[in-house]
Amino acid sequence: MTRSGLGRPNHSARPTGGERLDLSAVDALGLDIGGTKIAGARVSPDGDVLAHLSRPTTPDNPEGILDALTEIFLELGGQDALPAVGVAVAAFLNAERDSIFFSPNIAWRDFPLKAAVTERLGVPVVLENDANAAGWGEFRFGAARDVTSMLMLTIGTGVGGALVDDGRLLVGGFGMAAELGHVIIEPGGLLCGCGNRGCLEQYASGTALMRDARERLGDDSVTQATLTELLLQKNPDAVAALHGVAQAIGRGITSLVAVTDPQRIVIGGGVASAGELLLEPIRESFRDTYGAGNKRPIADIALATMGNSAGVVGAADLARAQVAREA
Numbered sequence: 001m002t003r004s005g006l007g008r009p010n011h012s013a014r015p016t017g018g019e020r021l022d023l024s025a026v027d028a029l030g031l032d033i034g035g036t037k038i039a040g041a042r043v044s045p046d047g048d049v050l051a052h053l054s055r056p057t058t059p060d061n062p063e064g065i066l067d068a069l070t071e072i073f074l075e076l077g078g079q080d081a082l083p084a085v086g087v088a089v090a091a092f093l094n095a096e097r098d099s100i101f102f103s104p105n106i107a108w109r110d111f112p113l114k115a116a117v118t119e120r121l122g123v124p125v126v127l128e129n130d131a132n133a134a135g136w137g138e139f140r141f142g143a144a145r146d147v148t149s150m151l152m153l154t155i156g157t158g159v160g161g162a163l164v165d166d167g168r169l170l171v172g173g174f175g176m177a178a179e180l181g182h183v184i185i186e187p188g189g190l191l192c193g194c195g196n197r198g199c200l201e202q203y204a205s206g207t208a209l210m211r212d213a214r215e216r217l218g219d220d221s222v223t224q225a226t227l228t229e230l231l232l233q234k235n236p237d238a239v240a241a242l243h244g245v246a247q248a249i250g251r252g253i254t255s256l257v258a259v260t261d262p263q264r265i266v267i268g269g270g271v272a273s274a275g276e277l278l279l280e281p282i283r284e285s286f287r288d289t290y291g292a293g294n295k296r297p298i299a300d301i302a303l304a305t306m307g308n309s310a311g312v313v314g315a316a317d318l319a320r321a322q323v324a325r326e327a
Helices: 062-075 113-121 130-141 206-217 224-232 236-260 270-274 276-289 307-326
Strands: 028-033 037-043 049-056 085-089 100-102 109-111 125-129 150-155 159-165 264-268 300-303
Touching: 028 062, 028 130, 028 307, 037 062, 037 307, 049 062, 049 307, 062 113, 085 113, 085 130, 085 307, 113 125, 125 130, 125 307, 130 150, 130 159, 130 264, 130 307, 150 236, 150 270, 159 236, 206 224, 206 236, 206 270, 224 236, 224 270, 236 264, 236 276, 264 276, 270 276, 276 300
Parallel strands: 028 085, 085 125, 150 264, 264 300
Antiparallel strands: 028 037, 037 049, 100 109, 150 159
16 A cells, blocks of 8 residues: 555564564554544554544643553553554644644643653654644555655645655754645735734635635524535535635645645545535636646645544654664
8 A cells, every 4th residue: 555565564573582673564653632632543554543542632731641642552552562653743843853842722832742752651752743644644545645745735624734745744944844824825814823914724724614604604603514514405605615715725725836846735624525526626726826737747636535544644654664764
């Protein structure tokens, strides 16, 4: 399933003496720390989730989060079976990937998370931003597994993203690359939570979709479930709201592709559940706004395939790869 073409390894194989453990052929643990839930999964080298657990997040009690990570690690195998742990977290990380500058949902400020988790678990730990980890999961095992460069947009409450070029995840000089939701597409436009105006996420997120749908339908009580049903029924106001979001995504992609030149653009997140209802107007907007589109190769656009498992799978794979390199 991966680009290497390797056969399925024996995940239970362990060294019996002085033999060196092949870290590329053993399971790893992926952890995804969200604002309300910590997801954990034991992941094979092929990207298969072999077992998974979750615990509630205690956002005001970071020590409680470390306790939950330890519980998941031990229940899924511990040191005897899991020589590498990847931790994905919704936060701004430093370029060295060992500390959190700031997390919007958890009381972590300038916190050395990698060292704290390593001390608890006693195995090597790799730390990554949650959107990057999910993007890596899609790149290695999902919708972009057959290319070497990818741009991923995650369309949910906000807009997240990830960039992979020449098989490498791009994190930037300060560690904060791929904040794609904050590319400005409407100068002087709607005020964003980041403090700027006109950011992509103000026009291309699930929040933007609900806002526009309620305005068009004249009903502030419309829920996500109601909107989904209206879209399935091809309600013209609901479809128009979705098309508005799709057109904004297409315009944003145009600017991003001019810089990154990916082979594939992957669209994930809750809004992506609309499928081709979303993708076709995105493609149309992208074609209409991308210069020289008929004179050069142009990236194809696909839906993410890994769903909620992308983050834990990506985190586990990043950890396994880095620990294998350093062994």
